[in-house]
Amino acid sequence: MTLHIDSVSKRFGQYQALDSVSINIPKGELVALLGPSGSGKTTLLRIIAGLETPDQGRVLFDGEDATDVAPRYRQIGFVFQHYALFPHLSVFENVAFGLRVMAREARPSEEQIRERVSEILKLVRLTNLGERFPAQLSGGQRQRVALARALVIRPRVLLLDEPFGALDVTVRTELRRWLRELQQELGLTTIFVTHDQEEASAICDRIAILNEGKLLQTGSPVDLFTMPATSFVAGFLGSANILARESLGAGAPVGISGAKVAFRPADGKLSTSAAAPAPGGHLRLSGTIQHREFLGSIVRYAIARTGGEVQIDAPFKAGEAFIAPGTEVAVDIPHDALISLNS
């Protein structure tokens, strides 16, 4: 099902939680909603699910206005930020809940319920845990129960609110791959909330970046990484050095238009022989090494210069000496690695 969110705004008292947010999500797409804490991600999901009414704007399912439809008629799969499993019901009954509460005409028979729940439990690989209670499960297992419970009603849209938030890194990476495969297999239109940019880039078709209730930019992970529009997006997706354009002085290349300029730490090339001229097509910044962090495959140098500190990642080669703090260095950045930013 396609999902249209049409200039949705929501205010809590004085606080503008969402400010005219619009996104179109085609059928079967997995969109990551990425943003810092308090940026309105959960609020947007709740509006889509009908748990919150927008002050302005509309939510359309397959082109049909659903803004005033009660949550229970929307047929949406929602995985809550902290799972919200029913603590008094077994895993089986948690998953069966959505089937048992159906209107009598639509409700499957007891036998069909058993069948569908077992099928879904198999899909999320929890076949033997049906009798357990949520308190007896690990975080990853609870996560999968929450997903099973959302999937059993055959939702038209799947909304996942930081589904892997509370899990450790290995479980997260495993689950996110599995989730992606499942989502593609079922062809489910999905919104995946996270504040982990790596997670968003890893599995999603598109990323939408939300900050302070505003949708800043949407695009494929590669587009957002290579062409961020603002310094917030540049800094949020991977690390970036952001410089005011005037601070570049005479070396500023033509073709850079915005108020600010960004480049990725890996794109700068460090050299200690500051005397040699900059190679053609490169922007040269000079400064002194301030600080050094060894991060395994790379070494991250912080370089102090007039006009702002920059960070440069140099690949680490075994046997090579680190550049000592205090050394004067030159940083050469190819012109095509410079990104102009509007703000």
Place this chain on the structure above:
Amino acid sequence: MSLAMPERRLEKLSPSAARHRPWSPERGHALLLLPPLLLLVAFFVIPLADVVLQSFAGPGHPLTQYERIFTQSSTLQVLLYTFQTAATVTLCTLVLSYPVAFVVSRAKGNLLHLSLALILIPFWTSTVIRTYAWIVILQRRGVLNEMMLDWGWIERPLKLMSNGVGMQIAMIHIMLPFMVIPLLNTMRGIDGNLLRAAAVLGANPLRQFLSVYLPLSLPGVSAGSILVFISSLGFYITPALLGGQKTMVAVLIEQQASRLLDWPMASALATVLLVVTCLLFLLYERAMRFAGGGKTVGEVS
């Protein structure tokens, strides 16, 4: 681990540091329990034991008093009436408190403080005063009857004082906070997202309540009910002032002890009340452990 390290080093440095341990009931600090313990033993346990012993002391064989209680229809009726009253009061209190607790559990800010104050202020007012207030309202020529006569709802004043109805009304009023507070405690702990999850899964409001909210609020329901039921069983002031011809067991005990001077009988009645209360409490404990146990069995295995 890393947090514990500096502490251990400290112990090595100064010998006195090794003796200075954080508070714990096992390490001698249990001595702090001694004063209240002495007080309780001297003024509660010993007199109580005395009461129990006295109940076996009267003329005839030791169980004479108990035989009287359970064979005389007058005492049996009092016991039965006491249980009936306690049950009615508990049920009515529950029905009245549940919606109140629900609303207050959702309240925020000033509304929350105001409603808590409205619940707690009567709770801090003396039971005697509140009972007298009810007498003023409910008596034959009281506020309620006068009002209903004026409005023409009734032709003759209703009897509310002599038949136990007034007593039950006053008891329900007095018991409300004892029900609201445990309910409130439980309800505030219920994650609002559970109801939202139920709604998204297709449950209508009634289903959300019956399948999710009600079961999760049951610990509060049972804690409040047992509190109100047990308190009502032994309630004295209100039944004494408002009971009319109907007698609750606490009133009967008082009559036996101070008017008829039948101490063994009074003691035996008190013992029966005590035993019933303890049994109910044990039953409640067992029920709670059983309810909680269902969720923890798997953790052990």
